[in-house]
Amino acid sequence: MKITVDRDACISSGICALDAPTLFDQDDEGVVLLRTDRPAAEDEQLARDAALACPASVITVTEVE
Template identity: 40%
Template structure:
């Protein structure tokens, strides 16, 4: 599973960092930062939930290539 955060789309709502703090954080401008590009276990479930909750659609969580 790969996690991507698009800072061009991010509005800084912080739902990602609140929902999956081990996977996402925010930079000094409040924009999404991916901490773990390939989460597993509970972190994977939290990343998927964060993707659903993101109000701007800045997160993409999907299968790894390969």
């Protein structure tokens, strides 16, 4: 799995950082920061859920082998 974020389109809701703090954080302006683009297996569902919950749809999860 690979995670990407579009920081330019982020609306700073913070849902990702609250729901998946091992994967996401926010900078001083509240814009999403990606902690890792290759999550551990146990965090993959958190990444999928964060992508679905993002109100601006700035999180993309790509399944890779």
